[in-house]
Amino acid sequence: MEREGRIKKSWRYNRDPIVLVTAVLWVFLPLSAAAAAKASFDYKEALSKSVLYFEAQRSGRLPYNQRVAWRSHSGLTDGLQQGVDLVGGYYDAGDHVKFGLPMAFTVTMLSWSVIEYGNEIAAAGEYHHALEAIKWGTDYFIKAHTHPYVLWVEVGDGDTDHYCWQRPEDMTTSRQAYKIDTDNPGSDVAGETAAAMAAAAIVFRDSNPHYSHLLLHHAQQLFEFADKYRGKYDSSIREAKRYYPSWSGYEDELLWAALWLHRATGKADYLDYVVANAEGFGGTGWAITEFSWDVKFAGVQILASKLLMEENLKKVQRQTLEQYRSKAEHYICACLNKNNGSNVHRSPGGMLYIRQWNNMQYVSGATFLLSIYADHLKDARYGLQCPDGAAEPDDLMDLVKSQADYILGSNPMHMSYLVGYGPNYPVRVHHRGSSTVSYKKSDSFIGCMQGYYDWYGRRSPNPNVVIGALVGGPDSKDEFRDQRENYIQTEACTYNTAPLVGVLAKLHRLISGPHIQKVSTPSSFSS
Template sequence: MRKKFLKTTSFMLIMSLLVSLFVYAPTTVRAETSPRVGGSFYNYGEAMQKSILFYKANRLGDLPDNYVLPYRGDAAMTDGKDVGLDLTGGWADAGDGIKFTHPMSYAAGQLGWAVYEYRDAFEKSGQLDDILDEIKWATDFFIKAHPSPDVLYYMCGYEESDHSVWIPHELLDYKTDRKSFKVDSTTPGSDVAGQTAAALAIASIIFEPTDPEYAETCLTHAKQLFKFGDTYRGKNPLKTLYPSGGYLDDLAWGAIWLYIKTQDATYLEKAKSILPVTVLGGQHTHCWDDVSYGAALKIAQAGRDESYAAMVEKNLDYWMPGTGIKYTPGGLAWLSQWGSLRYATTAAFLAFVWSDDKTIGTASKKQTYHDFAERQINYALGDNPRGGSYEVGFGVDAPEHPHHRTAHGSWTSMLNVPTFHRHILYGALVGGPSSDDSWKDDIKDYTLNEVATDYNAGFVGCLAKMYSMYGGNPLENWPKAEDFRSPQDNLTEYFTRGWIIYEGYGKLKVMFQINNRSAWPATMKDKMSTRYYMDLSEIFEAGGTVDDVQLTLEDSQGAKLIGLKQYKDNIYYFTVDFTGTQIMPAEWEMCEKDATVQIEYKNGVGSNENDWSYQNISGPPDFDAVSFAGMSKYIPVYDNGKLLWGEEPAGKEPEVMYGDINNDGNIDAIDFALLKKILMGDTSGNVNLTAADFNKDGDINAIDYAALKSYLQRG
């Protein structure tokens, strides 16, 4: 959750000061009262590299194979199905899982603007392909979301459903309603249409050198969206978590970028008429809900218009020390407690762009604007009273608890389980400190510690500028899979907990609890099972048989009991099979499932003490979904018949009955039908793919089909 703006009352200010006494006590304090300027104080190449990578953590949709973030998987794959469209892709907005076209198009457009201004820096640092890839991930979604000239989908998911759970993005489809919302000619949304038109117009410029065909596609959609927003004017009235404050700024933003791309003077005049100079020069800055500041800057540059230039400088002057905006004691230009750093770093980006242009504006002010921008970025990277970075995974004392559900990796839908983040959310710029420089690294504090795609957008461009001036090498051969794992995360993802409920008089009653606490990535499993391995030597030595062991499934949360099968020699196992039951790290009731099995020996002959799976189990049960009590590696977990976790007797792989695809102990016509389905690409249901490789050559193909058919014909 994040808010656009919140007024500060005197009471809140007093409370903030009191709270700050108990907030983070710095271990390293800079002596300066203002951030440094004019030198290479940080590795800006690394900071930029990581700030771009953050966007990959918020991707939704069908992620590429061998994805660079091993803790991320496909997510929100049902987006658009409710309206018969494919609306997958794009970015989740912030620490939640809702997809908003409006702030997403702002972020994509802002990243594109950074490439437009500082393309050489991205190219020299080796980051150009990466940032273009991220922008395209968003613009691909905008193209999907614009299925016809007068329709634009602006949201997938919504607050009441999404914010009722704290789950990884990979589980959104299972636990939230991914409803789709649109604007059209009867329900206008000039704000979101104008902003999206701008993002696509910028994309049409920056993709022209590398992919002219895609650039042309983006331009077509940009023109249609601008026309739609301009024709059916009005602010999007439908329910959205972040309602827009207006729409004229968005239309002007779209118009000026269409002019820059096409050089059609009609767009420049349209931008000026929509956003006249008389309404400019305010005290906010460029952000998702007010792009008039960026629009004014580009109008001034594109038209060499000194009247607009004066308004650009009026706004920038407000951000300079001692002229208007509040400054923290440590030197941060502080606009709002909601994402204070995103405002400061975006104002810094505008200051950089304006100071770079020596052909318009007041020459004597350019260096002041430039120095302001450097100081704001250096503050974010560590030049602040606590001496710590606000970019996750970069620098000293960086945040470790950003308000981000997937990075946290809870399996109970709780912000305090686990107490640490299982993944490092590299590159994310957290909201930032309060007006007194105080800040707490607390996942629950979404005011100061939320992250968002629009928070990073201006920051990325500023880092590109800092790199162009001072260098700093991006990390080589980075990242690796292990880089994303929190040092505290040695947690097992899948396991079985076992407890003895009753033992005596030839009976053993065991409760099995199968657990899915996956986070690499979080995954729903519906073919999980667990096995109990028994040694029946004493029964056979007494002249008994397997039939002397009676198994009874008692209490169960969706399991079925599959009777004894031989593993090796006198070792047998039974299976507690949860196939068909969804088990996922979403909440207590879903991350674990229980079943109780009673083992009884006829005539009292038999003992469990020599059973492989009897080791380390005890009682009573511990139903705490946070605890790992009762976890036993000797009661292995399987996924569709394949060992997922645990140890089997003597480390031996289970013997496979090749051809018994449904694991019922027989090879028959049912297995033949299942093999035919597998060859047609359908692996759903309870199928053992290992057993489907009938000729054991490592492939499942027509040869297996012919061999199994011949086997069955022989009887």
């Protein structure tokens, strides 16, 4: 669970050039055929485990084909007190609150992965599982959107949840539900949920047209709600402010949602919205060096850049999209260390480093955006000119591979930060269900404080491995302490792993051979 509001300054006051850490930089190997043949990491295995992780985070009544066997049903009365069915969805991290903003971002990134790399995911045998992961989230969003101008965006309370250390099957903490409406707006969470449903509508367009249409209907309503009744959700729901504060405001989410709706519908109105609000919402103004569940500007700018490939753009549209591209390339060049000193920090071992708390979310997000932009450069036959020199698509992919390899074990600690992958990974993950005896092995009730006494303080490894979880990761010096109480480094979140799905699928393709044939995806998906 994010608690960045307690420890970080607002990104709005952090626009000064970032001083590059003087360190030993990683040696980036090109993805040539020879280098690919010598690759030591099994990206297909890592992809399979990443997709599996989302089953460990499920809330609600688990399906018959649940593969994470140490989990059982939980949160079966969510929403009952408020008279609404809010059973389902995802727990965001190692606790049991369902936060709408990071959950929606998780689904958006999973959907974007499938949109861009669906053939590669299918070739690795994970297409159906990826769609199941998306649908588990969108089914919940449909339930949570009970009225065109009402969206339930949180179930549970972080403060009471953290007081207890229990399995989700034993929860005794508050399951109070919180909503946004016309009197209590939340444009950021409504906008992100609209983006998630629009992106998912694209995913399901061929395999489940009826479901795709339903998602698009909700997405359009939510965007209208977000735009018409503007406000930050953490001003309406104080319980969310300490855990997922909307530092960046709601403007990036409105642009983000409009771009996804344009991609899902092809309607010019959404592109006109992105153009008309480009300056006022900061889309062409903010040069950002991070991408996360909170700060979407880099993603917005890269999505907008891709629209330059379209024909019949009006002059003002093309000019504005060029401005978006300029800011997108600020982000890309900063990651490449070619941005005239305004670069993303790197650890001595070469890891992109944004901040102390859960840094791996920024690494996985960066790898995805770099991969997407590398594809765009190839498709557009466009050269990237950074302040410190030109960059080719292969340069971007070299960095993507180096960061993915760092995650999987090519780092000074020789540790895989993807749980369950490789011979050495975190075994004391800060995760209630993982660190406590499985409900399937012992259904004896574990009380609120009993979990702390009997399980939290144990020095032994967790009894259940939360496979595919990407933990917060090492600090700026590449140092990592595998301790359950070290939640800054050992807690994992759904939005850490989500961007890796597409990246690992692409890397598997590059290693296996550059020309994977199009794979037939399921003709229907209604489970």
